[in-house]
Amino acid sequence: MKITAAVVNHVNAPYQLETLELTALRQDEVRVRLVASGICHSDEAIRVGDEEYFFPAVLGHEGAGIVEEVGSAVNGVKAGDHVLMSYAYCGHCHPCRQGHPSHCQDWGMMNAGGFRADGSAIHLKPDGSKVSNMFFQSSFATYAHTAFNNLIVVDKSADLRLVAPLGCGLLTGSSTVFNGLKPQPGSTIAIFGTGAVGLAAMMAAKISGCRQIVAVDIHDSRLALARELGATDVINSAREDVAGTIASLTQGHGVNYAIDTTGVSAVMKSALDALAIGGTLVPVALTRHDLTFNPLRHLIASSKRIVGVLMGDAIPQVSVPQLIDWHQRGLFPFEKLVKFYDFADINQAREDSAKGVTIKPVLIIDKSYSV
Numbered sequence: 597m598k599i600t601a602a603v604v605n606h607v608n609a610p611y612q613l614e615t616l617e618l619t620a621l622r623q624d625e626v627r628v629r630l631v632a633s634g635i636c637h638s639d640e641a642i643r644v645g646d647e648e649y650f651f652p653a654v655l656g657h658e659g660a661g662i663v664e665e666v667g668s669a670v671n672g673v674k675a676g677d678h679v680l681m682s683y684a685y686c687g688h689c690h691p692c693r694q695g696h697p698s699h700c701q702d703w704g705m706m707n708a709g710g711f712r713a714d715g716s717a718i719h720l721k722p723d724g725s726k727v728s729n730m731f732f733q734s735s736f737a738t739y740a741h742t743a744f745n746n747l748i749v750v751d752k753s754a755d756l757r758l759v760a761p762l763g764c765g766l767l768t769g770s771s772t773v774f775n776g777l778k779p780q781p782g783s784t785i786a787i788f789g790t791g792a793v794g795l796a797a798m799m800a801a802k803i804s805g806c807r808q809i810v811a812v813d814i815h816d817s818r819l820a821l822a823r824e825l826g827a828t829d830v831i832n833s834a835r836e837d838v839a840g841t842i843a844s845l846t847q848g849h850g851v852n853y854a855i856d857t858t859g860v861s862a863v864m865k866s867a868l869d870a871l872a873i874g875g876t877l878v879p880v881a882l883t884r885h886d887l888t889f890n891p892l893r894h895l896i897a898s899s900k901r902i903v904g905v906l907m908g909d910a911i912p913q914v915s916v917p918q919l920i921d922w923h924q925r926g927l928f929p930f931e932k933l934v935k936f937y938d939f940a941d942i943n944q945a946r947e948d949s950a951k952g953v954t955i956k957p958v959l960i961i962d963k964s965y966s967v
């Protein structure tokens with residue numbers, strides 16, 4: 597069938613709305629009619645070539661929509677269900693069975709491989725050439741072919757436009773705290789970069805009972821929002837000395853936990869330096885930059901840890917409903933991060949996010965949708 601998709605034709609190319617062929621639905625796939633999609637920084641990282649990818653590509657991995665057709669081998673979801681899409685996982689390898697689907701042994705192939713396991717493409721150009729997909733959903737499009745494990749069925753009373761971005765950035769930020777760090781109540785945390793991932797981490801730190809939550813960014817507007825959402829202290833690192841300020845805020849001890857969402861080498865290093873003895877750093881950014889440190893001086897001597905956490909180590913079908921529940925109870929007010937754009941304005945939305953004007957752009961793909 598013919599669909600409209602925002603295609604990136606090569607590294608650094610703008611998104612271009614094109615008509616593509618969505619190849620026949622396989623028996624283990626589900627067709628979703630997109631209502632909305634968030635834009636995550638990872639879409640941008642791929643577009644600008646921070647991560648190697650196959651182009652042309654249809655990006656987008658925070659889709660929300662309505663199930664239209666279900667392959668004959670799929671159980672547990674039906675046409676008409678309202679769904680969010682998160683990442684893909686096999687569900688039957690050892691890490692999946694142990695409850696860590698983001699450790700799935702096929703994670704890279706399924707989410708960043710661009711094609712089905714047999715190498716075929718879900719999307720084709722009119723001339724029959726292959727277009728790659730992202731996260732087995734490619735949500736910057738009017739329709740997606742995805743897999744059952746990508747789906748989170750939500751109540752029809754949930755506004756699909758608002759909850760769309762829960763599938764990646766907000767899930768990652770919050771779950772990095774809940775599952776990756778599991779902070780002790782009364783502990784201290786610093787979050788470097790207060791975009792969507794950082795602010796979600798901050799709200800989760802507050803829910804977890806962290807006593808001191810320090811937010812670091814270079815945009816005053818983002819820091820003002822960070823304060824509104826629960827930061828006890830904010831630091832504009834473009835003007836202030838981060839190390840000195842964190843030391844004085846913590847009586848010279850440093851913080852128990854740090855998360856870096858910037859991917860900037862110097863910022864990742866300052867996050868490591870900001871840790872107290874025995875503290876843990878999680879760097880989450882998709883970045884081409886390295887973090888350089890001396891194992892003895894910067895890690896062993898102070899019993900610090902650096903931990904890799906993908907997608908917050910979350911099971912999306914468990915964590916997303918929990919985020920919706922916290923949102924309904926006013927504990928996870930992520931609507932303050934969201935700004936809506938028409939699908940056709942995807943390049944403007946991307947630019948606003950890169951400039952720091954918009955924290956979480958959400959594209960409205962089906963303008964006729966209402967709750």
Ligand SMILES: NC(=O)c1ccc[n+]([C@@H]2O[C@H](COP(=O)([O-])OP(=O)(O)OC[C@H]3O[C@@H](n4cnc5c(N)ncnc54)[C@H](O)[C@@H]3O)[C@@H](O)[C@H]2O)c1
Nearest residue numbers: 637638768789790791792793813814857880881882906907
């Ligand atoms: N590990 C994962 O599973 C996973 C999942 C989703 C996103 N990500 C990655 O997380 C990162 C953050 O995503 P996001 O959507 O929140 O991005 P974002 O662009 O909205 O946020 C990044 C923030 O860092 C700030 N920043 C940039 N340079 C800085 C500096 N030198 N000092 C202080 N602050 C600085 C920006 O102002 C911005 O507020 C991205 O790299 C994204 O690709 C990782």
Ligand SMILES: [Zn+2]
Nearest residue numbers: 686689692700
């Ligand atoms: Zn698996």
Ligand SMILES: [Zn+2]
Nearest residue numbers: 636638764765
């Ligand atoms: Zn993402």
